[in-house]
Amino acid sequence: MSLLSFENLKVSFHQNGALSPAVKGVTFDVCKGETVALVGESGSGKSVTALSSVSLLPDSAVIEGSIKYNGQELCGASEKELRKLRGNAISFIFQEPMTSLNPLHTIEKQLSEILLVHQGQRGTKARARVIELLMQVGIHDPENRLKDYPHQLSGGQRQRVMIAMALANGPDLLIADEPTTALDVTIQAQILTLLRDLQASMGMSMLFITHDLGIVRKLADRVCVMKDGVIVEAGMTKDIFDAPSHPYTKMLLDAET
Ligand code: ADP
Ligand code: MG
Numbered sequence: 001m002s003l004l005s006f007e008n009l010k011v012s013f014h015q016n017g018a019l020s021p022a023v024k025g026v027t028f029d030v031c032k033g034e035t036v037a038l039v040g041e042s043g044s045g046k047s048v049t050a051l052s053s054v055s056l057l058p059d060s061a062v063i064e065g066s067i068k069y070n071g072q073e074l075c076g077a078s079e080k081e082l083r084k085l086r087g088n089a090i091s092f093i094f095q096e097p098m099t100s101l102n103p104l105h106t107i108e109k110q111l112s113e114i115l116l117v118h119q120g121q122r123g124t125k126a127r128a129r130v131i132e133l134l135m136q137v138g139i140h141d142p143e144n145r146l147k148d149y150p151h152q153l154s155g156g157q158r159q160r161v162m163i164a165m166a167l168a169n170g171p172d173l174l175i176a177d178e179p180t181t182a183l184d185v186t187i188q189a190q191i192l193t194l195l196r197d198l199q200a201s202m203g204m205s206m207l208f209i210t211h212d213l214g215i216v217r218k219l220a221d222r223v224c225v226m227k228d229g230v231i232v233e234a235g236m237t238k239d240i241f242d243a244p245s246h247p248y249t250k251m252l253l254d255a256e257t
Helices: 046-052 079-088 107-119 123-136 155-167 185-202 213-219 237-242 247-256
Strands: 002-015 018-031 035-039 061-069 090-093 173-177 205-210 222-227 230-236
Touching (some): 018 046, 035 213, 205 213, 213 237, 213 247, 222 247
Antiparallel strands (some): 002 018
């Protein structure tokens, strides 16, 4: 059953008096409990597609088509409805955790704020939940990391904290936009394993955006290959890797090996 679905999504941006298209009619869905990878080179429209799903695009964007979450139309949904979805059902992880974490707040404060705003949790209960979340994402000795500021953590630890923040709402859908691109290769592998384990244990659905086919192979049930604002090929991961049909997919696969 489809959890998030895009139907003929088109996104253009007002720029210098003209309208320039970024996404040109994209149709795909993410079903409950599955991981779908959106893969393609830089500038192909992956982030714009993902951001449009919860109206995180700037006002210069013109969006057409249909985006449904659990059957509910999101295009044209009220800010109140969207905020509720972003608070409870859908979470995002971005590429560079430093830009999403507040450098002036401790790890505990950033996580507690989410628990307070979205779940009304505070005090010792919230603190216990913060520690539990940090443990869940593999932060060692979490009690002693609560008062750390983002700059005191390594890149991999910061990304773990970002994942903890994304999990704090107990989302049904996690959208991860190149969450490991800024990390060292060994740390990348650890974060991917973490995401895969979390996805499996929590039964979350995941939309995983990447330009790296190696990641797709490890993580995704299905793949959509995007190029110049359209999906040129989609299918089960194994089928795409075994027998790609579009020349662009073949080229990506050749470049990988
Ligand atoms: P990807 O995530 O696949 O690297 P994006 O979705 O970020 O690519 O971008 C797709 C296209 O849309 C690019 O040409 C990019 O320049 C353009 N674009 C993205 N965001 C904006 C914006 N806020 N204003 C204008 N153009 C944008
Ligand atoms: Mg992007």
